[in-house]
Amino acid sequence: MKLIICKSCDDVVRLIHTKWRKCECGRSGGQYNDDFISATVGGDCEVIGIRNDWINAGKIKRKYPELNTIIQGEYLGDVQIHRIISSNGPKLKISIEQLDKKFNEITFNDKRKYTINVKGDKSPKTIKIPINKLGPSFNNKKTKNESIDLLKKRIIESLNKNPK
Numbered sequence: 001m002k003l004i005i006c007k008s009c010d011d012v013v014r015l016i017h018t019k020w021r022k023c024e025c026g027r028s029g030g031q032y033n034d035d036f037i038s039a040t041v042g043g044d045c046e047v048i049g050i051r052n053d054w055i056n057a058g059k060i061k062r063k064y065p066e067l068n069t070i071i072q073g074e075y076l077g078d079v080q081i082h083r084i085i086s087s088n089g090p091k092l093k094i095s096i097e098q099l100d101k102k103f104n105e106i107t108f109n110d111k112r113k114y115t116i117n118v119k120g121d122k123s124p125k126t127i128k129i130p131i132n133k134l135g136p137s138f139n140n141k142k143t144k145n146e147s148i149d150l151l152k153k154r155i156i157e158s159l160n161k162n163p164k
């Protein structure tokens, strides 16, 4: 699953596909796109990813290291996070075509500007997105100025606050 962390208020928000969600201060927001894999985010936020079984897996000691990892949601070459300017959404309009078992091709049908990957590639019309049923295929998260344990605590709080 994908979560955003607002850089203004530090709120952690889990993205869902049924509605656009915003942080406490309202300066960040996001939602899964219609492919349920990629997501639109807006405002001033960081994106992180965790496996869907993250909390339960984290309780099993031998599975702890790999399953309880917090991963960077946006990185060089990333195609899953699509940034718009507004924190109010809505998500980008896309059409989806499954190319094969491994890839979807999505086409943007949206007039707004959007950027993809940390280089800020501008508004490509179509992109290929890997289909990953096991969860996000992200790079390992590099912690910034807070400890990973603290971040985990905040993620768990956020998931408990908004279970669905």
Ligand SMILES: [Zn+2]
Pocket (backbone or CB within 6 Å): 006, 007, 008, 009, 010, 011, 023, 024, 025, 026, 027, 028
């Ligand atoms: Zn905020």
